[in-house]
Amino acid sequence: MLSVEFQYRARKIYKSVKKMVELVSNVLLFLASFLAVILVIYRFGFRMPDTYSHEIYYVFREIMRLFLALGLLRFVFNFRLLRAEKGFWVEVLVLFFLFALTLLSKHFDTLGFETERPVLFKIERVLTYGVVLLLSIIQLSKQIFVVIRSRVKPEVLFAGSFLFIILLGAVLLRLPNATYGGISFTDALFTSTSAVCVTGLTVVDTGGTFTLMGQVVLLFLIQVGGIGVMTFTSFFAMSFLSGTSFHDQLMMKNLLNEASLSDIFRTVVYIVLTTFIIEGIGVYLVYLQIQDVAGVGNKIFFSLFHGISAFCNAGFSTLPGNLYDPLIRHLYGLQIILAFLIIFGGIGFPILFNYGRLLHYGIRNQIKCMLGLNYKVVHEPRIVSTTTRIVLPTTLVLLVVGTGLFWIFENHNALEGMSLTGKFATSFMGAVTPRTAGFNNVNISILHPTTIFLTIVLMWIGAAPMSTGGGIKVTTFVIALKNIWANLTGNDRVVVAHRQLTRENVNRAHSVIxxxxxxxxxxxxxIIILEPTATITQAVFEIVSALGTVGLTMDLTPHLSVAGKLIVSLTMFVGRVGLLTLLACFIRRQEVKLYTYPDDTVIL
Known part of the structure; x- marks a missing residue:
């Protein structure tokens, strides 16, 4: 029987060893992750001999083995703690995958394997690069959570994450392999800002300027910007980070606008999964529409690019004329598919999840009744939230009114000579795309002034909150109208769907407007000062489009000066982050005062 003193010393030594191992593991993982990201940029961003690419590949293999070894070591020292984590089985699957890939990699080194089975050889290379890069992003995401623990304001974190990705994207777009003939830093910064802020304004031809590698970078920036930088990093970090603190969860609660701390992890996972599912369906439907179009080169990548660009409300296209390009101008089915992807992306994740919960409860009720269990699931009170009751009717009204007015205004102009189907599809897209999508299926410059004004109004209103869209948001617009009506009727309360909105909510809506x-x-x-050739209409249209993260232009964007590009880039950033959020980064909140001043009125 071991003495108590010996057991105490053994536990003390074990804790010291465990602490040292964790410290060394974290340092090695961070260095390996950073090295992997740098090597990926070097491997695909620069031209190099084949021998260099092979050496980089074998370095990636060693990094993969390091991830496997440190992952197993982490399980040995923290198995009981990890077993209680939500991402436990995800980590187990990742370790099994790494182990299997490490064992199989020896077979791919046999002589003649590349020539005998080229497809499997390429798949193994892609998996190695992809897995190591994914795990590296996870490790770096953990570091972001460490920053969160340092008591950074949520507004600073939110704005800073977008700014970091924009600058990183600008650097990646300037890599030699990203473009055919090079690009200036100003143009790279403008394009990166437009992609991350899911706007779609371009100063260069996307398909003619960027190579496949450059377009993949653009797609990555669009995806990260569409879902939200913090949603991505939170998904990775919360899936694999053990022991997230209460402060971390509280920060994520504020960023994701969740009512309960227990729903944060589930919400983040649902956002990512929902995005990929809808985008996957959209990509497949787009492919069905363009599979017989001879002028489109890589049809799979074309479908992937436009499907993601549509759902993220980005408006980027690889064709010179966007949707107005002669190759796809008359594919009205494609326009309708992209329009619905835009609507799903702009309607907001809370609304999608809200009706998902309602459907879930309804199905459970029906199943219980069909099985004859004489049991009925009690619906949660107010499953359909007040936000949903505002967003859906308002979105429907804007779409119907926008489509009808566009058709009326352009029936003898841009719609001249089209079939009935073509007029409806073009008008419908004309009502959908200003609500922050940016795809143009008509020549904006020839539109009637009334249509231009309608487009500006739709761009300003924008999409729903917590969506991939921009604008002041439909909820802000409706709350302001409700408050005006309350003032006209002498009511001191703003009521929506039998719910009284807080004064803070109303004040915030007016501040945003x-x-x-x-x-x-x-x-x-x-813009008028910096661009003397621009008309007032062009300038207003450009700024509203950038602020609403829409991406439509009256042929002004390609002709902007350097100063004009910087102004529009800043406007896109402000539109994506939110001016109220951006100002909150620099203005300190006042403490709640326990006293009030006497009431008074001023002449209005």
């Missing part, structure tokens, strides 16, 4: 109008005025004034 006033700040957006002020920015439009200042931005338009700056």
């Amino acid at each position: 006033v700040l957006s109008i002020l920015w439009i005025i200042l931005g338009t004034f700056a």
